[in-house]
Amino acid sequence: MKTRGFMFAAIAVALVLAAPLSAPALAQDSVSGNEMRAPLAVGDEAPPLSIDRWASGPAVDTANPDTPYVVVFHITACPSCRKSLPYLGELSQAYGQDVPIVNVFAHELPVPNDPEGLASMEKVRSLLEAVGGATDMSVGVDGPGREMGDQWGIYAFPSAYLVIDGEIAWTGDPTWLEPVLEQVRAGTFDPEAALKQQEAYDAKKGAARTAAMEEDFDGALAIAEELIASHPHESSLYFMKYQILLDSGQQEAADGFLEQLIEADPEGFDWDHLVPMTYLFPEEPNFALSLRTADKAIARARWDLAVASLLSWKAKIYLARHDAQQPDDKRDIEKAAEVLKKALAISEAEGDILDRRRYEAELAFLQFRQWAGVDDEIASNFLKSVLTKEAPRVNWVRYVEDGLRYQETPDYGLLLWSADRAYAEAFDETMEAEALASKGAVYAAMANYPDAISLYEEAVSKVRFAANQDALADYEEALSSLREKL
Amino acid sequence: MTRLKTALACLFAVFQSAAAAPEDPGGWRIEAPDRMAPGEIASLELVFDINSPWQMYAPSSLNDAIGVVGLAVSLDAPEGFAVSQPDYPRPVNMGRYEVYEGPQATARIKVRAGADAMPGTYRLQGQVQYQFCKPTLCLPPQRDKLALVIEVE
Structure with missing residues (x-):
């Protein structure tokens, strides 16, 4: 494509009929x-x-x-x-x-x-x-x-x-x-005082954020606790305190706070948001506590589809625990599959087609993981069943990575197909590079180094274009190791 | 994982009451060529500026299911032109929904001037639909018209 004559923002915006939202x-x-x-x-x-x-x-x-x-x-x-x-x-x-x-x-x-x-x-x-x-x-x-x-x-x-x-x-x-x-009913409501109170709340929350950014964690925590005492129904304040504790390296205190929160069970608390934070934020997640948080969220969910969604999070926590702690023990994967089946049953009963397809795809992945390394043929059959039917938002690269990591005799043809699907469904150059590198990894496992090198070279050029420094370093390292083997 | 962490960290942001002075969640602009030769293919970019902690919903079945309005761009080709389906950026999965975060998200549409397109001025028109939300507040979905003029030499 020729690159001449590009008119950027100022001119193009002038041509927009309805002013875009600024x-x-x-x-x-x-x-x-x-x-x-x-x-x-x-x-x-x-x-x-x-x-x-x-x-x-x-x-x-x-x-x-x-x-x-x-x-x-x-x-x-x-x-x-x-x-x-x-x-x-x-x-x-x-x-x-x-x-x-x-x-x-x-x-x-x-x-x-x-x-x-x-x-x-x-x-x-x-x-x-x-x-x-x-x-x-x-x-x-x-x-x-x-x-x-x-x-x-x-x-x-x-x-x-x-x-x-x-x-x-x-x-x-x-x-x-x-x-x-409450104040209006009691006849004690004062609009001016309420306004001042609200302004003071905004200012305090801003101060907590500034203190945390400046690593004055004690100061940030003191403000967060004061705000929680005055606004016990505001879930974001509890998230803030949890995050400050983690950012300051007080993992035990963060876990203790989570325990207290589960025990106190504040009315109307937003458990949905807290569940993923509990295992994605900590450096070393306390998975048992994450699972308890998920259970509390499920118990407090007000409608069935929310329960299904929380069950799928619980499955993710089980899988994360398996990956972090017990690569040879498949019990957590079985538990993940069990809860995901419940989510699937709810979405089927509710006629929720979109979520049902998502849960089906997630379940197929768990079944693939359950059999990988135990009976590779069965594992590969699960992968094949996903490849041959329409499934939304499948993480194909993860199939390739986990197939190479856990299967003793992977079906390379299916893994290459998965990598191609990842490339075809990629949204941007970083994802395309990920797909190319995963395909390169399959060729490398097959000892086909020339094709592996060529794919990694393409991945490097894509992430260089997308200025993704972390991925660039990974792919260059893989490339250099492949060249040595060749 | 890092991106999700960043996204969830937005919960830390100061809540502004809805009636306070309106905040600026961001906006969009077009980056496009002003002229093309017959047979040439150009990339038209819709750049969305997203100011943290605001997020913009991505086109996604998850978002459809919870009823929020995902990004949708459409562009009609005048006679002599062909336009591709939009190539949307990769969203961040937040568990129950999928979003774009700041500072920018760019959707691309390829535009091809026909090999026998007559020289002259061509007007391309379309529509952009999007919605900004942050953890405690949503703006109403917007549906804006877009139009641009390209000169075929």
């Missing part, structure tokens, strides 16, 4: 074309509740100015919104008599030929059904013209607003609502 649009909503107001702040007049239709629960009447109420904006494409719904359902039951909570889904992407927004309504209803525990609370849907979302200046989700006497009295993350509602 900051959230405040002047005009790029989809609805409505004028958007700036985000609402404490003291601003609350715009009206102009809900297009209700997806669940009673319609909320906010006509009485003496009744405070809460409005929480969500969007279906938002994992945090999903997570907050059961909690908001509980809050609604506990405080709804005094402070009604109105959930509003807004800013859904328009669907062609759906001027009335029926598809959005359907999406919201399916989501409410999937999350469970939230179906009795009041949930409205903004119209396809996005009038309400734009009037309220909503640009991010979820966003909660407390309205008292027609004015915004508090705004923030809905998971922080409980103490606010």
